[in-house]
Amino acid sequence: MAHYSIKDLQNFTGIKAHTIRMWEKRYNIVEPKRTNTNIRFYDDDDLKKLLNISILNRSGFKISTIVGLSDAAISEEILNLAHTLNDFESQIEGLVVSMIDLDESMFEKIFNTAVIKMGFEDAVINILYPFFDKIGILWQIGTITTSHRYFISNLVRQKIIVAIDGLVNSFTQKTKTFLLFLPEGEYHELGLLFHYYILKKNNFKVIYLGANIPLGCLIETSKNHKIAGLMTSVAAPLKYDEFGEYVNELAKSFGKKQIYISGFGINSIGENLPENVSFFNNPLKFKEILSV
Secondary structure (H helix, E strand, O other), X not given: OOOEOHHHHHHHHOOOHHHHHHHHHHHOOOOOEEOOOOOEEEOHHHHHHHHHHHHHHHOOOOHHHHOOOOHHHHHHHHHHXXXXXXXXXXXXXXXXXXXHOOOHHHHXXXXXXXXXXXXXHHHHHHHHHHHHHHHHHHXXXXXXXXXXXXXXXXXXXHHHHHHHHOOOOOOOOOOOEEEEEEEOOOOOOHHHHHHHHHHXXXXXXXXXXXXXXXXXXXXXXXXHOOOOEEEEEOOOOOOHHHHHHHHHHHXXXXXXXXXXEEOHHHOOOOOOOOOOEEXXXXXXXXXXXXXX
Protein backbone atom coordinates (compact mmCIF):
# COMPACT_ATOMS: atom_id res chain seq x y z
CA MET A 1 0.00 0.00 0.00
CA ALA A 2 1.37 3.38 -1.03
CA HIS A 3 1.54 6.35 1.34
CA TYR A 4 0.59 9.79 0.02
CA SER A 5 1.12 13.20 1.49
CA ILE A 6 -1.60 15.80 1.05
CA LYS A 7 0.65 17.43 -1.56
CA ASP A 8 0.69 14.14 -3.50
CA LEU A 9 -3.12 14.10 -3.48
CA GLN A 10 -3.18 17.69 -4.73
CA ASN A 11 -0.81 16.84 -7.59
CA PHE A 12 -2.75 13.74 -8.66
CA THR A 13 -6.29 15.07 -8.33
CA GLY A 14 -5.96 18.80 -8.93
CA ILE A 15 -7.84 19.49 -5.68
CA LYS A 16 -6.02 22.09 -3.58
CA ALA A 17 -4.57 20.87 -0.29
CA HIS A 18 -6.55 23.41 1.74
CA THR A 19 -9.75 22.22 0.01
CA ILE A 20 -8.98 18.60 0.89
CA ARG A 21 -8.43 19.61 4.53
CA MET A 22 -11.68 21.58 4.56
CA TRP A 23 -13.59 18.61 3.09
CA GLU A 24 -11.98 16.35 5.69
CA LYS A 25 -13.28 18.49 8.54
CA ARG A 26 -16.67 19.35 7.09
CA TYR A 27 -17.63 16.13 5.29
CA ASN A 28 -15.17 13.48 6.53
CA ILE A 29 -14.53 12.56 2.88
CA VAL A 30 -11.13 11.07 3.62
CA GLU A 31 -9.53 10.26 6.92
CA PRO A 32 -5.72 10.51 7.10
CA LYS A 33 -3.78 7.79 8.83
CA ARG A 34 -0.65 8.31 10.88
CA THR A 35 2.75 6.65 10.86
CA ASN A 36 4.47 5.42 14.01
CA THR A 37 6.13 8.83 14.15
CA ASN A 38 2.73 10.57 13.95
CA ILE A 39 3.10 11.81 10.35
CA ARG A 40 -0.19 12.08 8.45
CA PHE A 41 -0.59 10.07 5.25
CA TYR A 42 -3.29 8.88 2.87
CA ASP A 43 -3.71 5.50 1.15
CA ASP A 44 -4.80 4.12 -2.24
CA ASP A 45 -8.50 4.21 -1.36
CA ASP A 46 -8.22 7.90 -0.46
CA LEU A 47 -6.55 8.65 -3.79
CA LYS A 48 -9.17 6.78 -5.78
CA LYS A 49 -12.03 8.44 -3.88
CA LEU A 50 -10.60 11.92 -4.43
CA LEU A 51 -10.03 11.21 -8.13
CA ASN A 52 -13.68 10.21 -8.45
CA ILE A 53 -14.82 13.26 -6.50
CA SER A 54 -12.66 15.48 -8.68
CA ILE A 55 -14.29 14.10 -11.84
CA LEU A 56 -17.83 14.51 -10.48
CA ASN A 57 -17.14 17.97 -9.07
CA ARG A 58 -15.63 19.14 -12.36
CA SER A 59 -18.68 17.72 -14.15
CA GLY A 60 -21.08 19.89 -12.17
CA PHE A 61 -21.84 17.83 -9.06
CA LYS A 62 -21.83 19.86 -5.85
CA ILE A 63 -19.62 18.53 -3.08
CA SER A 64 -22.64 18.51 -0.76
CA THR A 65 -24.34 16.11 -3.19
CA ILE A 66 -21.28 13.90 -3.67
CA VAL A 67 -20.78 13.31 0.06
CA GLY A 68 -24.30 11.88 0.27
CA LEU A 69 -23.47 9.16 -2.27
CA SER A 70 -22.15 5.74 -1.35
CA ASP A 71 -18.91 4.52 -2.92
CA ALA A 72 -20.98 2.27 -5.22
CA ALA A 73 -23.18 5.21 -6.27
CA ILE A 74 -20.11 7.36 -6.97
CA SER A 75 -18.66 4.61 -9.16
CA GLU A 76 -21.98 4.32 -11.01
CA GLU A 77 -22.07 8.07 -11.65
CA ILE A 78 -18.50 7.95 -12.96
CA LEU A 79 -19.44 5.17 -15.39
CA ASN A 80 -22.46 7.18 -16.53
CA LEU A 81 -20.20 10.16 -17.15
CA ALA A 82 -17.44 8.15 -18.85
CA HIS A 83 -18.84 8.66 -22.36
CA THR A 84 -19.45 12.39 -21.87
CA LEU A 85 -16.26 13.61 -20.13
CA ASN A 86 -15.02 16.68 -21.98
CA ASP A 87 -12.00 18.25 -20.30
CA PHE A 88 -8.61 16.57 -20.55
CA GLU A 89 -7.97 16.38 -16.82
CA SER A 90 -11.24 14.57 -16.07
CA GLN A 91 -10.58 12.11 -18.88
CA ILE A 92 -7.06 11.43 -17.61
CA GLU A 93 -8.30 10.98 -14.05
CA GLY A 94 -11.00 8.63 -15.33
CA LEU A 95 -8.37 6.53 -17.07
CA VAL A 96 -6.35 6.37 -13.84
CA VAL A 97 -9.42 5.06 -12.02
CA SER A 98 -10.08 2.53 -14.80
CA MET A 99 -6.50 1.31 -14.45
CA ILE A 100 -6.62 1.00 -10.66
CA ASP A 101 -9.87 -1.02 -10.95
CA LEU A 102 -8.67 -2.96 -14.05
CA ASP A 103 -11.91 -1.80 -15.64
CA GLU A 104 -11.70 -2.28 -19.42
CA SER A 105 -15.25 -1.05 -20.01
CA MET A 106 -14.56 2.29 -18.35
CA PHE A 107 -11.29 2.68 -20.26
CA GLU A 108 -13.11 1.97 -23.53
CA LYS A 109 -15.87 4.50 -22.84
CA ILE A 110 -13.49 7.31 -21.93
CA PHE A 111 -10.92 6.78 -24.66
CA ASN A 112 -13.40 6.04 -27.44
CA THR A 113 -15.33 9.20 -26.55
CA ALA A 114 -12.11 11.22 -26.74
CA VAL A 115 -11.32 9.70 -30.17
CA ILE A 116 -14.80 10.53 -31.49
CA LYS A 117 -14.55 14.13 -30.30
CA MET A 118 -10.98 14.99 -31.28
CA GLY A 119 -9.63 12.22 -33.50
CA PHE A 120 -7.25 9.39 -32.65
CA GLU A 121 -4.00 11.32 -32.94
CA ASP A 122 -5.09 14.22 -30.71
CA ALA A 123 -6.64 11.81 -28.20
CA VAL A 124 -3.31 10.03 -27.82
CA ILE A 125 -1.30 13.26 -27.54
CA ASN A 126 -3.68 15.12 -25.22
CA ILE A 127 -5.01 12.22 -23.13
CA LEU A 128 -2.74 9.17 -23.27
CA TYR A 129 0.66 10.90 -23.08
CA PRO A 130 -0.23 12.82 -19.87
CA PHE A 131 -1.94 9.67 -18.58
CA PHE A 132 1.27 7.68 -18.98
CA ASP A 133 3.16 10.45 -17.18
CA LYS A 134 0.87 9.87 -14.20
CA ILE A 135 1.32 6.11 -14.49
CA GLY A 136 5.08 6.62 -14.22
CA ILE A 137 4.68 8.57 -10.99
CA LEU A 138 2.22 6.05 -9.53
CA TRP A 139 4.61 3.23 -10.43
CA GLN A 140 7.53 4.92 -8.69
CA ILE A 141 5.65 5.34 -5.42
CA GLY A 142 4.19 1.84 -5.48
CA THR A 143 0.52 2.60 -6.12
CA ILE A 144 0.19 0.35 -9.16
CA THR A 145 1.51 -3.12 -9.80
CA THR A 146 3.00 -4.79 -12.86
CA SER A 147 -0.45 -6.18 -13.67
CA HIS A 148 -1.84 -2.61 -13.87
CA ARG A 149 0.88 -1.60 -16.33
CA TYR A 150 0.38 -4.68 -18.52
CA PHE A 151 -3.39 -4.20 -18.45
CA ILE A 152 -3.21 -0.62 -19.71
CA SER A 153 -0.30 -1.21 -22.11
CA ASN A 154 -2.14 -4.03 -23.85
CA LEU A 155 -5.35 -1.99 -24.18
CA VAL A 156 -3.46 0.96 -25.66
CA ARG A 157 -1.42 -1.30 -27.92
CA GLN A 158 -4.63 -2.78 -29.36
CA LYS A 159 -6.01 0.71 -29.99
CA ILE A 160 -2.91 1.87 -31.87
CA ILE A 161 -2.70 -1.27 -34.00
CA VAL A 162 -6.37 -0.98 -34.98
CA ALA A 163 -5.83 2.70 -35.85
CA ILE A 164 -2.80 1.83 -38.01
CA ASP A 165 -4.75 -0.89 -39.82
CA GLY A 166 -7.56 1.57 -40.48
CA LEU A 167 -5.36 3.96 -42.47
CA VAL A 168 -5.52 3.75 -46.25
CA ASN A 169 -2.45 4.89 -48.18
CA SER A 170 -1.65 5.69 -51.77
CA PHE A 171 2.04 4.99 -52.31
CA THR A 172 4.16 5.80 -55.38
CA GLN A 173 7.72 5.00 -56.36
CA LYS A 174 8.75 8.28 -54.74
CA THR A 175 7.19 7.42 -51.36
CA LYS A 176 9.83 7.34 -48.63
CA THR A 177 10.24 4.28 -46.40
CA PHE A 178 11.12 4.36 -42.70
CA LEU A 179 12.60 1.46 -40.74
CA LEU A 180 11.17 1.28 -37.21
CA PHE A 181 12.71 -0.78 -34.41
CA LEU A 182 13.63 -0.94 -30.74
CA PRO A 183 17.28 -1.57 -29.78
CA GLU A 184 18.42 -4.75 -28.08
CA GLY A 185 17.11 -4.88 -24.52
CA GLU A 186 14.25 -2.44 -25.22
CA TYR A 187 10.70 -3.84 -25.23
CA HIS A 188 8.38 -0.85 -24.69
CA GLU A 189 6.66 -0.54 -28.06
CA LEU A 190 3.84 1.92 -27.43
CA GLY A 191 5.77 5.06 -28.37
CA LEU A 192 7.21 3.43 -31.47
CA LEU A 193 3.80 2.12 -32.54
CA PHE A 194 2.31 5.60 -32.27
CA HIS A 195 5.09 7.02 -34.46
CA TYR A 196 4.29 4.21 -36.91
CA TYR A 197 0.74 5.60 -36.96
CA ILE A 198 2.00 9.16 -37.53
CA LEU A 199 4.25 8.07 -40.39
CA LYS A 200 1.54 6.04 -42.09
CA LYS A 201 -1.02 8.82 -41.62
CA ASN A 202 1.40 11.15 -43.41
CA ASN A 203 1.64 8.63 -46.27
CA PHE A 204 5.09 7.20 -45.56
CA LYS A 205 5.88 3.52 -45.96
CA VAL A 206 6.96 1.73 -42.78
CA ILE A 207 8.97 -1.43 -42.19
CA TYR A 208 8.22 -2.27 -38.56
CA LEU A 209 10.64 -4.75 -37.01
CA GLY A 210 9.51 -4.44 -33.38
CA ALA A 211 11.42 -4.90 -30.13
CA ASN A 212 14.92 -6.08 -29.21
CA ILE A 213 16.45 -5.78 -32.69
CA PRO A 214 20.22 -6.36 -33.14
CA LEU A 215 22.17 -3.80 -35.15
CA GLY A 216 23.13 -6.49 -37.67
CA CYS A 217 19.47 -7.11 -38.49
CA LEU A 218 18.99 -3.39 -39.24
CA ILE A 219 22.01 -3.32 -41.54
CA GLU A 220 20.80 -6.43 -43.38
CA THR A 221 17.30 -4.96 -43.84
CA SER A 222 18.67 -1.68 -45.19
CA LYS A 223 20.75 -3.55 -47.76
CA ASN A 224 17.67 -5.26 -49.16
CA HIS A 225 15.30 -2.29 -49.02
CA LYS A 226 15.59 1.38 -49.89
CA ILE A 227 15.39 3.14 -46.53
CA ALA A 228 15.02 6.93 -46.20
CA GLY A 229 15.36 6.98 -42.42
CA LEU A 230 15.27 5.00 -39.21
CA MET A 231 13.11 5.55 -36.14
CA THR A 232 13.54 4.09 -32.66
CA SER A 233 12.36 4.79 -29.12
CA VAL A 234 13.85 4.28 -25.66
CA ALA A 235 11.67 4.24 -22.55
CA ALA A 236 14.12 3.52 -19.74
CA PRO A 237 16.69 6.12 -18.55
CA LEU A 238 20.03 5.49 -20.23
CA LYS A 239 23.65 6.00 -19.27
CA TYR A 240 25.28 8.53 -21.56
CA ASP A 241 28.45 6.53 -22.32
CA GLU A 242 26.64 3.30 -23.12
CA PHE A 243 23.90 4.83 -25.24
CA GLY A 244 26.18 7.43 -26.79
CA GLU A 245 28.38 4.65 -28.09
CA TYR A 246 25.35 2.86 -29.55
CA VAL A 247 24.10 6.03 -31.26
CA ASN A 248 27.51 6.70 -32.80
CA GLU A 249 27.72 3.14 -34.10
CA LEU A 250 24.20 3.40 -35.50
CA ALA A 251 25.01 6.70 -37.22
CA LYS A 252 28.18 5.31 -38.83
CA SER A 253 26.39 2.15 -39.99
CA PHE A 254 23.79 4.11 -41.96
CA GLY A 255 25.84 6.90 -43.43
CA LYS A 256 23.68 9.82 -44.49
CA LYS A 257 20.36 8.20 -43.63
CA GLN A 258 18.53 10.21 -40.97
CA ILE A 259 17.99 8.51 -37.61
CA TYR A 260 15.19 9.66 -35.28
CA ILE A 261 15.24 8.70 -31.61
CA SER A 262 12.39 9.41 -29.20
CA GLY A 263 11.33 8.49 -25.67
CA PHE A 264 11.80 9.42 -22.01
CA GLY A 265 15.13 7.58 -21.90
CA ILE A 266 16.88 10.25 -23.96
CA ASN A 267 16.46 13.04 -21.39
CA SER A 268 19.91 12.55 -19.91
CA ILE A 269 21.72 12.36 -23.26
CA GLY A 270 23.93 15.25 -24.26
CA GLU A 271 23.71 17.44 -27.33
CA ASN A 272 26.87 16.35 -29.17
CA LEU A 273 25.14 14.19 -31.73
CA PRO A 274 26.18 12.84 -35.12
CA GLU A 275 24.81 15.00 -37.95
CA ASN A 276 22.33 12.35 -39.07
CA VAL A 277 20.76 11.81 -35.62
CA SER A 278 17.79 13.75 -34.18
CA PHE A 279 16.38 13.38 -30.65
CA PHE A 280 12.87 14.37 -29.61
CA ASN A 281 10.45 13.36 -26.84
CA ASN A 282 7.26 14.83 -28.24
CA PRO A 283 5.25 13.45 -31.20
CA LEU A 284 4.39 17.00 -32.25
CA LYS A 285 8.09 17.66 -32.72
CA PHE A 286 8.35 14.56 -34.89
CA LYS A 287 5.49 15.83 -37.06
CA GLU A 288 7.35 19.15 -37.49
CA ILE A 289 10.47 17.27 -38.57
CA LEU A 290 8.51 15.24 -41.13
CA SER A 291 6.97 18.36 -42.62
CA VAL A 292 10.34 20.00 -43.36
